[in-house]
Structure formats: C-alpha cells, structure tokens
Amino acid sequence: MTTELTRRLVVFTCFLVTAVTLIPVVMMVIVAFQSDAESMAATPSFWPTSWHPENLERAFDLVPLGQYLLNTVIFAGGTTLLETATAALAAYAFARLEFRGRGVLFGIYLATLMIPTQVTLIPQFVLVAKLQGIDTWAGMIIPHAFTALGVFLLRQFFLGIPRDYEEAARIDGANRWQAFTRIILPLAVPAIATLAVFKFIGQWNNLLWPLVISNTDATRTIPVGLQAFQDTHGTQWNLLLMAATVTTVPLIVIFFLTQRWFVRGITMSGFGGR
Amino acid sequence: MAVQTVPRTTTPPGPPPPRRRRRDGQARAAWLFLLPSFIGFAVFTAGPVLAAGVISLLDWNLFSPPTFAGLDNFWRLGDDPTFWSALVNTGYFTLASVPLTIAVSLALALLLNRGLRRIAVFRSLLLLPYATITVAVAFVWIWLYIPTGGLVNAVLGLVGIDGPAWLISDTWAMPALILMSVWKGFGFGMVVFLAGLQAIPQQLYEAARVDGASPWQSFRSVTIPMLSPSFFFVIVTSIIGSFQVFDQALIMTNGGPGTGTTTLVMYIYRTGFENYEQGYAAAQSLVLFAFIAVITGIQFLLQRRLVHYDN
Numbered sequence: 001m002t003t004e005l006t007r008r009l010v011v012f013t014c015f016l017v018t019a020v021t022l023i024p025v026v027m028m029v030i031v032a033f034q035s036d037a038e039s040m041a042a043t044p045s046f047w048p049t050s051w052h053p054e055n056l057e058r059a060f061d062l063v064p065l066g067q068y069l070l071n072t073v074i075f076a077g078g079t080t081l082l083e084t085a086t087a088a089l090a091a092y093a094f095a096r097l098e099f100r101g102r103g104v105l106f107g108i109y110l111a112t113l114m115i116p117t118q119v120t121l122i123p124q125f126v127l128v129a130k131l132q133g134i135d136t137w138a139g140m141i142i143p144h145a146f147t148a149l150g151v152f153l154l155r156q157f158f159l160g161i162p163r164d165y166e167e168a169a170r171i172d173g174a175n176r177w178q179a180f181t182r183i184i185l186p187l188a189v190p191a192i193a194t195l196a197v198f199k200f201i202g203q204w205n206n207l208l209w210p211l212v213i214s215n216t217d218a219t220r221t222i223p224v225g226l227q228a229f230q231d232t233h234g235t236q237w238n239l240l241l242m243a244a245t246v247t248t249v250p251l252i253v254i255f256f257l258t259q260r261w262f263v264r265g266i267t268m269s270g271f272g273g274r
Numbered sequence: 275m276a277v278q279t280v281p282r283t284t285t286p287p288g289p290p291p292p293r294r295r296r297r298d299g300q301a302r303a304a305w306l307f308l309l310p311s312f313i314g315f316a317v318f319t320a321g322p323v324l325a326a327g328v329i330s331l332l333d334w335n336l337f338s339p340p341t342f343a344g345l346d347n348f349w350r351l352g353d354d355p356t357f358w359s360a361l362v363n364t365g366y367f368t369l370a371s372v373p374l375t376i377a378v379s380l381a382l383a384l385l386l387n388r389g390l391r392r393i394a395v396f397r398s399l400l401l402l403p404y405a406t407i408t409v410a411v412a413f414v415w416i417w418l419y420i421p422t423g424g425l426v427n428a429v430l431g432l433v434g435i436d437g438p439a440w441l442i443s444d445t446w447a448m449p450a451l452i453l454m455s456v457w458k459g460f461g462f463g464m465v466v467f468l469a470g471l472q473a474i475p476q477q478l479y480e481a482a483r484v485d486g487a488s489p490w491q492s493f494r495s496v497t498i499p500m501l502s503p504s505f506f507f508v509i510v511t512s513i514i515g516s517f518q519v520f521d522q523a524l525i526m527t528n529g530g531p532g533t534g535t536t537t538l539v540m541y542i543y544r545t546g547f548e549n550y551e552q553g554y555a556a557a558q559s560l561v562l563f564a565f566i567a568v569i570t571g572i573q574f575l576l577q578r579r580l581v582h583y584d585n
Contacts, residue, residue, distance in 0.1 A: 021403060025402055028410070043422055089307045244414065
C-alpha cells in the first residue's frame with residue numbers, strides 16, 4: 001500500500017520536474033514558429049495564433065546557417081578525431097610502457113588540468129597569428145586538440161585491461177603497435193567513445209576560441225554565428241530561435257544516440273564512486 | 275584473435291632477454307607513442323602557460339613591438355575597479371551556482387534512483403538541457419526573462435509576485451544568470467551522482483536497517499560517505515567551470531547592468547581582444563589561475579580527510 005503510494009508519488013514528481021525542466025526547450029521551438037509580429041510583441045504570447053514553418057527557410061536566408069553547421073561539424077569533428085587519436089597513443093605509453101620520467105611527465109599532464117583555458121588563450125592566439133593561422137582550419141583545430149583530460153581518462157581505462165591479453169599477443173609475435181591496435185583499442189572502444197562524445201559536445205558548444213580565431217563566415221561556427229545573428233538583425237525572436245532550434249537539434253540527436261556510452265563512461269572512469 | 279589460440283600455460287618460459295636492451299627498446303617505443311600528444315601538449319599548453327607569464331610582464335597591443343613593463347600589469351590590477359568587480363561577480367556566481375547545481379543534481383539523482391522501470395526516459399529528458407548549445411538557450415532565457423509577459427514573471431504573477439526586470443536589474447541580473455546556469459548544468463552532476471548511487475552495495479543499507487537506522491540516518495551514514503568521490507569530482511569540476519563562466523553572461527547581460535555581471539573571463543576577453551592590452555589580460559588570467567590553483571589545492575587537502583574511497 002505505502003510502497004505503491006510512494007511509487008506513484010515518485011513517478012508524479014519525475015513527470016513534474018521533467019516538464020518544468022523542458023519548458024525553455026519547448027518555448028524555443030514554439031517561438032521559432034511564431035509570426036514576426038507575435039514574436040516581437042511587447043508582451044510575449046506563449047502559444048502561436050498561427051504557425052509559420054517558412055521561418056525555417058527565412059532563418060537560412062538571413063544568415064548562412066548551413067555553412068555554420070558544416071563549419072561546426074568540421075571544427076568539433078576535427079578536434080575530436082585528433083584528440084582521441086593522440087590521447088589514446090599517449091595513454092598507452094603512460095599505462096603500459098616504462099620509461100625514465102614517466103611519473104613526472106604524467107604529473108605535469110595532470111597539473112595542467114587545473115589551468116583555465118583563458119591562461120592559454122592569449123599566447124595561443126599570438127602563436128596562431130604568427131603562424132598565419134587566423135581564420136584557417138588548422139589554426140582553429142590543432143591548438144584545441146590536445147588536453148591532458150583525454151590522456152588521463154584513457155589511461156585509467158587501459159590500466160584496467162588485464163596485461164595477459166597483450167602478453168599473449170606479444171608471445172604470438174605481435175609487436176607493440178599490433179598489440180595496441182588489435183588488442184587494446186578494440187577493448188577500449190567504450191572509453192574512447194566516451195571521450196569522443198565529451199569532446200564533441202564541448203567543442204560544438206565552444207564560443208570563446210572560435211570567437212577569437214574565426215573572422216569570416218568561412219570558418220565561423222554556430223555559437224559565434226548565432227551571436228552575430230543578434231547583432232546584425234536586432235532581436236527577431238522567431239528567426240533567431242528557429243536558428244537556435246535547428247542548430248541544437250543535431251547536438252541533441254548525437255547526445256541521445258551516444259548517451260549509453262556517456263553514462264557508462266562516467267561510471268567506468270571511477271568518478272561515479274567505485 | 276590470436277589471443278585465444280595460444281593457451282598461456284603451454285608457452286615455454288624461454289631464455290630471459292638481456293635486460294638492458296629490452297628496457298631501451300621499451301623507452302623508445304614509449305616516446306614514439308607519446309610524441310604526437312607530447313608535441314601538441316608542449317606547443318599548445320605548456321608553452322602558452324610559460325608565455326602567459328612572459329606576456330604578463332609586457333606592455334603589448336599585438337601590433338606594435340612590446341615593451342617591458344615589469345610588474346606594472348599586476349600593480350594595475352590593484353586599482354582597477356572593474357577587475358575587482360569581475361572577481362566579486364565570479365565569486366558570487368560560484369558560491370551560489372555550485373551548491374545549487376549540486377543540490378539539484380543530487381536531489382534528481384536520488385529521485386531517479388528509486389528503482390523505476392522507465393527511469394531511462396526521465397534521465398534522458400532531464401539530460402536535455404545539458405545537451406543544448408549554451409549560446410542558443412541563453413537566447414531563450416532572455417525571452418523567458420522579458421519583464422512584462424515573459425514566462426518567468428507570468429508564473430510569478432500567478433502567485434501574486436510582481437517580478438523584476440531580471441536582466442537589467444542591479445539586484446536580479448546575477449541571480450537570473452545563476453538560475454539559467456543551474457538549469458543548463460545540473461545534468462552532468464545528476465549522471466555522476468546516479469552512477470555513484472548505483473555503485474553503493476545494497477548490503478550496506480540492509481546492515482543499517484538491521485541496526486535500526488532510520489532512512490535519514492542511513493542516508494547520512496551510508497549514502498553520503500559512499501558518494502563522497504562523486505561529490506569531490508562534481509565539486510572540483512563545477513568550481514573550475516563556474517570560474518570560467520562566459521557564454522551566458524555575454525549573451526544575456528553583456529556584463530551589465532554596469533559591470534554587475536561582468537565575469538573574470540569576460541573581462542579578460544575584453545582586455546585582450548577589444549582593448550588589445552595583451553599584457554594586462556595575461557596578468558588577469560594568471561590571477562584567475564592562482565585562484566583556481568589555491569581553491570583546487572584546498573579541495574585536494576580536504577579530500578584526504580573527507581573523501582572515502584572503497585579500496
């Protein structure tokens with residue numbers, strides 16, 4: 001009796017909390033379909049008197065949204081690929097191979113986790129500017145493709161893979177590279193996927209670095225592009241929020257498709273309290 | 275696949291390879307594996323940190339040659355009211371948003387951990403804010419905060435409260451940013467806490483019940499200590515994150531009214547890329563770094579005393 005009542009209370013609370021939480025997202029979509037007059041009225045209305053799907057086309061006409069989306073995929077995808085590749089290699093060295101200075105070097109890597117991105121922002125900008133990298137993909141992607149966090153997460157995971165597997169392969173005649181690519185990497189797919197999702201979401205969201213490095217529509221990403229939207233076109237709420245909706249949807253889809261990895265990855269990395 | 279075909283027990287031990295040569299080979303392999311990350315790390319992280327130290331001693335606008343300024347940039351921080359205001363604002367933001375985010379994350383994780391069958395649906399939906407683009411949802415929140423007729427004030431009106439002009443109010447602009455940030459960020463902590471809760475062995479609760487513990491007592495003496503690694507991780511990452519708050523403040527208030535919501539990162543950005551005072555911006559970023567380092571250091575010291583690791 002009591003447990004049934006408790007269960008219902010829990011379900012009801014879950015519904016209520018979820019509904020309240022989703023209001024901003026729902027409002028974003030609703031306003032995106034309102035007419036110009038309605039969305040810009042001094043007193044906002046929450047439900048459109050008429051729906052305007054043509055706002056979608058208008059938003060794409062007003063700013064090069066398609067280009068921004070493509071640019072964001074290149075930026076987020078590029079940094080993610082490069083980061084996971086280099087982090088996996090380094091993590092393998094830190095987890096499995098012995099060399100002089102390993103402890104000290106790993107300590108330095110870890111210490112840099114604390115450094116706010118703003119400390120490196122100005123020197124990185126100066127460096128990229130000197131190398132003529134402003135407004136280029138290399139200039140945008142490469143500086144943001146190396147973080148200690150990736151190395152740290154993957155090393156944790158590699159340490160948990162039994163050494164026997166690799167040693168068996170080594171005895172079988174595999175060299176280190178083969179042991180890494182054929183034994184370790186396939187086993188580490190969940191961890192690598194977790195790192196990739198974290199990184200991809202983080203960079204899709206990144207405003208500061210593209211704001212500093214990208215000057216033209218050829219490299220401008222969505223967070224920067226949306227901001228320019230507001231400057232040049234006042235606050236045309238329906239089109240702005242249509243653009244926001246369009247650019248948020250791919251991220252949400254990716255997030256939902258990969259959520260299982262993401263949740264497992266947090267548990268596996270030990271932060272969940274193992 | 276070769277792994278399965280070679281049973282380890284049948285492998286003859288073989289003559290031990292000469293020790294020194296083997297270790298040399300390993301070190302060389304290690305450096306080859308490390309090299310791509312190490313070069314990137316040295317050029318784009320370690321180098322820039324050192325460079326920030328050098329730049330902070332310069333008077334430099336990026337275009338004309340820098341001149342040596344000694345510690346002038348640091349002295350200048352002392353009588354720069356905007357810097358202090360940014361520091362206070364960032365502190366205010368952190369002190370309010372971190373505990374709030376943690377409270378909301380933990381409450382929702384506890385709610386979702388009640389063994390519901392359809393929990394995954396709620397978890398996914400509740401993670402949605404975390405999966406949105408900050409800049410995009412910041413625009414929605416401006417709209418929700420419109421003083422007359424905006425949803426927030428409309429709801430407050432229902433219970434007879436005359437809501438303020440949130441984003442242009444000296445008093446309410448910062449709380450408005452904090453509320454939005456908690457909404458945007460609680461999902462991450464929620465997942466971490468949920469993972470932590472699910473890792474707690476049920477026997478501990480049974481033992482507590484046998485000992486006659488009330489639900490509140492078992493929460494205090496089982497759940498909280500067992501969750502301490504999750505707490506530690508969420509607190510450290512939230513504090514570092516909130517010291518770097520930028521996107522929503524830039525979009526929603528642009529640092530205003532006055533300098534009421536100007537954060538440290540926003541001020542560093544303005545100094546470096548709007549006023550082109552790279553040396554001064556670098557000095558500010560190093561002070562921010564020092565704050566984060568001190569706070570993280572304190573947390574690690576506290577961790578030794580308060581965080582309970584199972585193994």
